[in-house]
Amino acid sequence: MEIFGIPTQALFGQLLIGLINGSFYALLSLGLAVIFGLLNIINFTHGAQYMMGAFVAYLLLNKLEIGYWWSLALAPVVVGITGVIIERLMLSKLYKLDHLYGLLLTFGLGLIIQGLFRNEFGSSGQPYPIPEQLQGGQNLGFMFLPNYRAWVIGVSLVVCLGTWYVMERTKLGSYLRAATENPSLVQAFGVNVPRMITLTYGFGVGLAALGGVMAAPIYQVSPQMGADLIIVVFAVVVIGGMGSILGSILTGFGLGLVEGLTKVFYPEASNTVIFVIMAIVLLIKPAGLFGTQK
Amino acid sequence: MSTSSISVAATGGASAGLGHQKIAFLVLIAFFAIGPAVLYPVFLMKVMCFALFACAFNLLIGFGGLLSFGHAMFLGTSGYAAAHAAKVWGFTPELALLFATACAALLGWVTGLLAIRRQGIYFAMITLALSQMVYFFYLQAPFTGGEDGIQAVPRGKLFGLIDLSGNFAMYCVVFTIFIAAVLMIWRIVHSPFGQVLKAIRENEPRALSLGYDTDRYKLVAYILSATLAGLAGAMKALVFQLASLTDVHWSMSGEVVLMTLLGGLGTLFGPIVGAAIIISMQNYLAQLGAWVTVTQGLIFVVCVMAFRRGVVGEIANLIKKPL
Numbered sequence: 001m002e003i004f005g006i007p008t009q010a011l012f013g014q015l016l017i018g019l020i021n022g023s024f025y026a027l028l029s030l031g032l033a034v035i036f037g038l039l040n041i042i043n044f045t046h047g048a049q050y051m052m053g054a055f056v057a058y059l060l061l062n063k064l065e066i067g068y069w070w071s072l073a074l075a076p077v078v079v080g081i082t083g084v085i086i087e088r089l090m091l092s093k094l095y096k097l098d099h100l101y102g103l104l105l106t107f108g109l110g111l112i113i114q115g116l117f118r119n120e121f122g123s124s125g126q127p128y129p130i131p132e133q134l135q136g137g138q139n140l141g142f143m144f145l146p147n148y149r150a151w152v153i154g155v156s157l158v159v160c161l162g163t164w165y166v167m168e169r170t171k172l173g174s175y176l177r178a179a180t181e182n183p184s185l186v187q188a189f190g191v192n193v194p195r196m197i198t199l200t201y202g203f204g205v206g207l208a209a210l211g212g213v214m215a216a217p218i219y220q221v222s223p224q225m226g227a228d229l230i231i232v233v234f235a236v237v238v239i240g241g242m243g244s245i246l247g248s249i250l251t252g253f254g255l256g257l258v259e260g261l262t263k264v265f266y267p268e269a270s271n272t273v274i275f276v277i278m279a280i281v282l283l284i285k286p287a288g289l290f291g292t293q294k
Numbered sequence: 295m296s297t298s299s300i301s302v303a304a305t306g307g308a309s310a311g312l313g314h315q316k317i318a319f320l321v322l323i324a325f326f327a328i329g330p331a332v333l334y335p336v337f338l339m340k341v342m343c344f345a346l347f348a349c350a351f352n353l354l355i356g357f358g359g360l361l362s363f364g365h366a367m368f369l370g371t372s373g374y375a376a377a378h379a380a381k382v383w384g385f386t387p388e389l390a391l392l393f394a395t396a397c398a399a400l401l402g403w404v405t406g407l408l409a410i411r412r413q414g415i416y417f418a419m420i421t422l423a424l425s426q427m428v429y430f431f432y433l434q435a436p437f438t439g440g441e442d443g444i445q446a447v448p449r450g451k452l453f454g455l456i457d458l459s460g461n462f463a464m465y466c467v468v469f470t471i472f473i474a475a476v477l478m479i480w481r482i483v484h485s486p487f488g489q490v491l492k493a494i495r496e497n498e499p500r501a502l503s504l505g506y507d508t509d510r511y512k513l514v515a516y517i518l519s520a521t522l523a524g525l526a527g528a529m530k531a532l533v534f535q536l537a538s539l540t541d542v543h544w545s546m547s548g549e550v551v552l553m554t555l556l557g558g559l560g561t562l563f564g565p566i567v568g569a570a571i572i573i574s575m576q577n578y579l580a581q582l583g584a585w586v587t588v589t590q591g592l593i594f595v596v597c598v599m600a601f602r603r604g605v606v607g608e609i610a611n612l613i614k615k616p617l
Contacts, residue, residue: 042415090599100361101598103415104555107548108594115587228426231544235423238416268434275427279408282420286411 006264012143014260020149020218022256023156024211028233029240029248030160031207034167036242037180038200039091041102046233047226048113049205052079053212054221055117058128068131068217075213076206083205087198110227117223125220152214159210160249167245176200235278241291251289314615315480318563322476326469335461336533341573342472343530348553348565349479350522356560357483358515359495360410363418363547364425365523367405370432370542372398372524377444377537378437387450387458387467391528398524399517401428406516410509413498422544429542443538447531458532468529475522480562482518491515552590555597558604563617567605 028046035043043049056078057071066074086109094101130148137146167173179186179193187193212226219225240251255274263270281289329338347369354360376394379385385393409420432438439445449458458464482488494501494508502508531537540546549572557568572590579586597604603611610617 042419090595093599097602099415100418101602103361103418104551104594105598107551108591108598111548111591111594112588113591115584115591118584118587227544231422231426234419235426238412238419238423271430271433272427275423275430278420278423279427282408282411 008142011264014264015257016143016145016149016260017263018257018260019153019253020256021259022253023153024215024229024252025233025236025256026160026249026252027156027207027211027214028230029236029252030163030245031204031211032233032237033242033245033248034163034207035201035204038176038197039087039095039102040099041091041094041106042099042234043201043204044103044106044230045086045110045113046106046205046208047228047230048110049079049083049208049226050212050215050229051117051223051226052082052113053209054128054216054225055121055212055223056209057213057216058126058221061128068213071213072210076209079209079212080202080206084198084202087201091201092194092198114223114227121223123223125222125225128216128221130217148217152218155214156211159207160252163207164245164249232274235274237288239274239278239281239288241288244290247288247290312484314613315562315617318617319476319480322563322566323473326472330462330465335465337573337577339461339465339468339533340530341570342468343526343533344550344553344573345566345569346472346475346529347523347526348550348557348569349476350519350526351550352554352559352561352565353479353482353522354515354519355554356564357488357495358491358512358519360413360512360516361415361418361551362409362421362516362519363544363551364405364409364421364423364428365519365550366542366544366546367425367428368398368402368520368523369527369530369546369550370537370539371401371428372527373531373537373541374432374438374444376528376531377447380450380532381444381447382437385450386454387452387532390450390532391471391525394528394531395521395524398527399521402517402520402524403513406513406520410512410516422547425542425547426544429539429544432539432542438537438539441539443536444531445536447535447537449532449535464533468533471525471529475525476562476566479522483562487511487514549590552594552597554604556593556604558607558610558617561604561606561610561617564604564606571605 028050032043032046035041053075056075057068060066060071060074061068090105090109091102094105134148134151137144138150139145165173167176175186175191175196179191179196183193215225236251236255237248239255240248242248255277258277259270259273262273269276326338326342329335347365350368351362351365354362372394375397376390379390379393380387405421405424409417409424412420433440437444449464451457452463452467456463458467490501490506490511493504494506494511498508527541530541553568553572554565555568556571557566558564575589576586579589582589601608606617
């Protein structure tokens with residue numbers, strides 16, 4: 001069977017890879033958007049924190065023999081706590097200054113974290129096994145779907161939609177959105193805004209770490225795994241605009257698919273297609289597809 | 295919306311303290327004129343290339359308030375252009391430099407049109423993404439030699455007369471171009487154009503309401519910055535006879551931010567001092583391997599947390615004169 005001269009097996013295979021990449025784009029850009037909403041900084045450490053999530057899972061398995069399922073819960077908490085410490089000790093001192101200082105600080109922190117991990121573990125990737133329960137796959141007739149990949153897409157969707165639900169439909173979410181609009185007024189109503197900011201940063205960082213744990217069995221665990229990914233995620237964020245949570249989820253998955261399709265039809269451009277789309281979006285709608293220009 | 299300024303070492307009135315800048319400028323000339331007697335000339339040429347690169351970057355952030363995280367694309371593009379022109383087309387060095395600088399200016403024009411459509415952190419993210427796109431392009435393009443880069447670039451004969459293969463002649467050329475470029479930046483900053491740029495940095499809506507086409511000013515500043523960064527990249531390719539992917543990688547964009555931040559954002563001489571410190575650090579601490587990255591990250595953190603004026607900014611603050 002062929003579509004446009006491309007075997008369906010290859011087409012759906014690349015679309016699946018696109019969806020997987022899209023899951024990570026969505027998770028990471030969601031974390032960036034949540035952090036940006038409240039802290040007004042772009043978290044350049046995000047890629048390093050994604051990498052840390054994968055390494056925490058790797059270390060838990062190899063040093064303490066704690067498996068994938070526990071890591072899925074523990075790694076985001078551990079990395080989230082380091083995020084809380086970073087926010088309390090450093091980021092919180094910078095809110096009164098130009099936002100660019102937050103960007104420079106998180107960039108520096110990212111360099112430190114990546115450098116430390118490279119010193120300790122070297123540049124080569126370490127393998128991480130797929131958990132037993134998710135090995136194997138389903139034959140869907142038109143393609144073969146590995147169970148673990150289906151799981152990643154599913155979890156990413158659930159986490160993204162869950163975050164959207166919390167932000168848009170619960171009381172906690174309404175506090176967060178109100179604090180984004182006018183923090184001092186929310187504080188006057190008796191809400192502890194500084195603590196909310198700290199926990200939001202921890203949560204966003206935790207999302208990155210969760211992405212890292214899920215990525216560990218697919219890509220190898222290496223100190224560089226987050227560095228290039230985060231630049232693509234920045235482009236995703238620029239394309240989607242950071243105004244809406246649902247927007248960043250849709251953009252993440254959508255661009256993953258576009259990238260997958262490009263790999264089928266014009267592989268040379270697959271690395272650059274997202275940046276090209278970014279340039280086009282900037283020309284047509286500078287605020288991003290779902291953003292509002294402030 | 296207030297566009298608060300990232301520059302801490304605010305320069306005073308247009309004419310105040312220019313005497314101090316002249317003295318600092320003479321010190322700079324003296325340092326690089328006497329330098330080769332004491333230090334390895336190739337090292338000093340490297341410092342000058344990166345100092346010009348950082349000055350070009352600083353023109354944008356320090357005086358225009360625009361933080362670019364993609365300046366490596368200009369350094370790398372002109373490096374490849376100069377290397378290709380000199381090696382494959384057999385251009386003389388001055389033509390190779392001109393051609394490469396023009397390439398960087400063209401890239402600056404195209405990317406600038408896109409990037410200035412957003413401000414602040416979006417500007418940083420967009421420039422970073424655009425430079426990553428350029429990086430992938432060079433990774434795949436046939437003429438760049440991929441991971442090997444373009445090696446053994448001939449330095450050639452300047453105007454077809456002066457052989458540059460010796461380090462002394464090359465040093466004189468780099469020295470002359472560097473000093474001329476710094477003078478040019480000094481002139482730009484103190485020109486009416488530079489003053490409008492500062493006004494835009496301080497308060498864009500107000501500059502707009504005064505009738506200045508702020509987008510146009512920002513674009514011109516961006517192109518100027520790209521052009522000068524390109525000049526630095528072209529010189530670097532001739533000095534080291536090499537153009538490689540390192541110069542286009544995002545970590546190079548981070549390095550130039552670090553040099554400028556350490557030296558002092560928005561100061562004239564800060565980027566030069568910052569570049570000298572960072573390049574020395576890389577040279578003399580090279581045996582530390584990956585610890586260099588960690589050290590660079592630490593310098594970022596320390597500068598942002600406690601040392602926002604940078605080295606030259608602190609000195610300027612001490613003597614209460616802009617430098």
